[in-house]
Amino acid sequence: MSYAPAPTLLTRLTRSKLVPRWAGASVGVGERRSKQKGAGMEFADHREYQPGDDFRYLDVHVHARLGKRYIKQYDVYRALPVYIIVDSSRSMAYGGKFQFAMGVASALGFIGLAGGDRVEIAVGTGNKVTWSPRFQGVMRGESMFRWLNDQKPSGRGEFAGALRSAIRHLTDKGLLIVLSDWWGVNFEDEVSLLGATGQEIWGLHVASPEEIDPAKLGDGEVRLTDVETGQEVEIALDSGTQARYRKAFGAWREQIAETFAHVQGRYILMPTDQPTDRLYLTDWRALGMIG
Numbered sequence: 001m002s003y004a005p006a007p008t009l010l011t012r013l014t015r016s017k018l019v020p021r022w023a024g025a026s027v028g029v030g031e032r033r034s035k036q037k038g039a040g041m042e043f044a045d046h047r048e049y050q051p052g053d054d055f056r057y058l059d060v061h062v063h064a065r066l067g068k069r070y071i072k073q074y075d076v077y078r079a080l081p082v083y084i085i086v087d088s089s090r091s092m093a094y095g096g097k098f099q100f101a102m103g104v105a106s107a108l109g110f111i112g113l114a115g116g117d118r119v120e121i122a123v124g125t126g127n128k129v130t131w132s133p134r135f136q137g138v139m140r141g142e143s144m145f146r147w148l149n150d151q152k153p154s155g156r157g158e159f160a161g162a163l164r165s166a167i168r169h170l171t172d173k174g175l176l177i178v179l180s181d182w183w184g185v186n187f188e189d190e191v192s193l194l195g196a197t198g199q200e201i202w203g204l205h206v207a208s209p210e211e212i213d214p215a216k217l218g219d220g221e222v223r224l225t226d227v228e229t230g231q232e233v234e235i236a237l238d239s240g241t242q243a244r245y246r247k248a249f250g251a252w253r254e255q256i257a258e259t260f261a262h263v264q265g266r267y268i269l270m271p272t273d274q275p276t277d278r279l280y281l282t283d284w285r286a287l288g289m290i291g
Helices: 007-013 058-067 092-112 139-148 159-169 187-195 239-263 276-286
Strands: 027-048 069-080 083-089 116-126 128-131 175-180 202-205 220-224 232-238 266-271
Touching: 007 276, 027 220, 083 092, 083 159, 092 116, 092 139, 092 175, 092 202, 092 266, 092 276, 116 139, 116 159, 128 159, 139 220, 187 202, 187 239, 202 239, 232 239, 239 266
Parallel strands: 083 116, 083 175, 175 202, 202 266
Antiparallel strands: 027 069, 116 128, 220 232
16 A cells, blocks of 8 residues: 555645744754854854864954954754654554554655655554654655555554654654554653653644544444454443533543643644645645645
């Protein structure tokens, strides 16, 4: 199965880039103006000479005019480290959530490459996390898609363990995007630990239409199965039950959103029935995720 966006959609995505709120470009050579100053092509400003500075960057014109030594500083362009983690626990197998999440990961990863950023993608559950190689440059898109297509949902264990295991890999501060349905995750502890790594975190909540609104299952007696534990329960899915569920689901979403807000991150609901063209090209721009 291919998770890559359609070729016509890829062509349009090549003109996009990820728009973090505060994460900065900090690695290698890229297309984002870094807060750092150094050797480069675009003049930025001056600073006073300090012992040990390279005389090649001494502004001789300022020295001749004022008799003071000033070093010329230039803008430095670096890449944003982008980490994308996809939940592959058993609950993600329901309603095509894993396939949807992998498609979103491929699109966001490609947008990162198109913007000159450094992209790494991981799939995991339990204590196991499988990381891709580092990709940079739009020409690495096909390699990234091949890696994604080779990944399968493992299904065993909770996603919380995978998040803890991923922490040691987040060595450079950048943008961390996590795709999960957040079922069975002690997300408050895990998000706090991830936030402590200095990443800007986007928590993308992948949910099937039935998880958002149980009315789509119809009315009457239904048997619900917890795909993580196998536990079953029979309930009467009437209008009252549906209303109570929607209220509980809304409160749960608010709790997740508040948790991400505490680490200066953001929470975004991603229903799996959204048309991908509209999602990638319109909705993400409206949300300020891409530019």
